[in-house]
Amino acid sequence: MSKLLVEERQMVVPGQVLAEGMDYLPGDLVLRDKDVLVSQVVGVVGVNGRLIRITPLVGTYVPKAGDIVIGKVVAVGFSGWRIDIGWAFEANLGLKDASSDFIDKGSDLTKYFAVGDYLLTQIVNVASTKIIDVGMKGPGLRKLSPGRIFNVGAMKVPRIIGKQGSMISLIKEYTGCKVSVGQNGTVWLSGDNVENELLAISAIELIEKESYTSGLTERVKTFLEKNKNG
Amino acid sequence: MVNVTKRIDGRKQDELRPMEAKVGIIKRANGSAMFKIGNTIAIAAVYGPRELYPGFLQHPTKGILRCEYNMMAFSGSGDRVKPGGSRRAKEISLVTQRALLPVLDLSAYAGAVIDVFIELVQTDAGTRCAGITAAAMALADAGIPMKDLITAVSVGKAGGKLVTDLNYLEDSEEGGVDLPLAMSTRTGQVTLLQMDGILSKEELKELLALGKKASEKIKEVQVKALLDKFSGKE
Structure with a gap:
């Protein structure tokens, strides 16, 4: 009898047993070791039917074609x-x-x-x-024309971009900055004035820090509204 | 069997020294961690994957793990430390690498190296174990895929009794035994087992059981430190 030992969106560490038995299938960053499924990194669990995958919270960028x-x-x-x-x-x-x-x-x-x-x-x-x-x-x-270059964790990039780019367009809309995010975690940012650039950077830092939580788009929106310049 | 007579520092025979762990202490490193057990403090930092020089050391199909263990000059009794590393440090660097490697999946990093630097800021025996425990957390913090966190502890014999986590007084006792042990607690796989002194077969078996029990407690500390960092509670 197979048993799921974790919940959806639970944070797990490497070596943590996610499920017992052969009914569940290993997805991204999940390893099958005999009859258990094990997480390979620090990340958040996603269960889709029988498939268990881990969304990593940390890791280095590994290039792949199309990025x-x-x-x-x-x-x-x-x-x-x-x-x-x-x-x-x-x-x-x-x-x-x-x-x-x-x-x-x-x-x-x-x-x-x-x-x-x-x-x-x-x-x-x-x-x-x-x-x-x-x-x-x-x-x-x-x-890229002159602007600010900084790095974020490569694993946080999907969260910074958001679903269909929702998060990044929110930042662009509120700060008026031009922003480009590379899959490798490098961010280029250029705005009309320093205040707006700094606001965009702190919004991105907020996303990076709280990337594992849900309802983040709303919180970023509140943050931008509260700290909006002018 | 384990009896309840107390040890030099008042601990029970199977009692560990107070532990503390923190992940992400070195911001510039890809991963880092501190592990403190009693008066022994280890700091580990992970850099990489990065290109390995000289090129002939590169492995064509997987990444290489390189560990460096060092006791800081002021960490122990304050004896003058000759520069350039000692034979002891070289040995411990090697066993650390071999203790960590079995759980790591470096297949995505062909040609690259992952550097692990371990510094002992303060020492009171059990340094290689503290170093390995810290390095395992630092590697997890760097996001290197692994099958389990490696946990290390030293067990041994002091005052004629089998004890867990020896301090320097117990470790340096004449006729005592020191047995550093590193393992994956999930699978029970032992990745480091060294010993100095003499033990009977039964004593060894008992010590391994003590080591496993202690490792599980240390692992709880490792897991908590990792979860604390990533859930913003650090």
Whole structure:
């Protein structure tokens, strides 16, 4: 007889037994060890029928194809750029994926992206942990203009964006800031004045801190309304 | 069997020293934790996954765990510590790595390294166990997937009796036994078992049972510290 030992939205730690018996199935970050299901990380339980999954509260970003990330140019080579995307290894941005312009052999690539520039870019291919290709061809992908760059936990990004972008549009609406959040946890933010930028940052910090709770959109709304400038 | 005669510091034979744990104490690290048991205080910080240099040390299909154990110069009796690490520290770094590795899943981090730094701020025996216990929490805080939290405790023989969690006076007693033990309490898998001194087979069995019981208590402290951090109660 199978038994579920945790509740929906309960916070669990690695090694915690979630269910006994073979009737439940392991989802994300859940491990089957003989006849028990075990959590592999600190996270929140989600039960969907027989499937148990864990939404992690912490963890490092592991790149996968299709992710939109914010990266920093760290080197310019003969045929492309090296981009730091907050992962153990740098990603490669090749000429072909960088621009639709015709770029002559030997031309100065810093005209396009120079060292230190931040890019909103998409991961096009992950061949191995060490060979990652990013590209700039896609809607919204661009070199980011001056703004504030900071990092949040990569596992909190879905919460910061919200369902269909509800949370992030709330912040944009109340602060008037332009905000881009990469799946790797890097956030770019630019507003008309410092006060609004700081308000947006503290709202994002609030989401990060309370990401495991429900009814967060409402609380963020109240927070923004209370602290709204002008 | 365990009887109720008290020990040097007034504890019962199977009693642990007072424990305290805190997760997330080093903000810049990917994961960190402090574990205090009696007068022994261990701090662990996890950095990574990050690229491993030199490249020939990289593993093509999984990440590598690298542990560094260090007792701070002022932590023990205040003897001068020669720079560059000792043979003892090197050994403990190795056994720490081997104690933690069996529960970790590093398959997503091929070519990378996860560094675990363990510093003993204050020491009163049981340092490798405190270090491993802190490191397990720090790895969980860093979000490295693992099958269970590793819990470590030292058991042994002092004053002719089998005891749990020896302090320095008991540990350094002549003819005593010190048996550091690390395990996954969920599966009962033992990942570290060292011993100095002489024990009979029956005594060893009894000590392992004592160790398991103590590990379960330590694990409760680990779990509470992790839940406290992530539910904002820290």
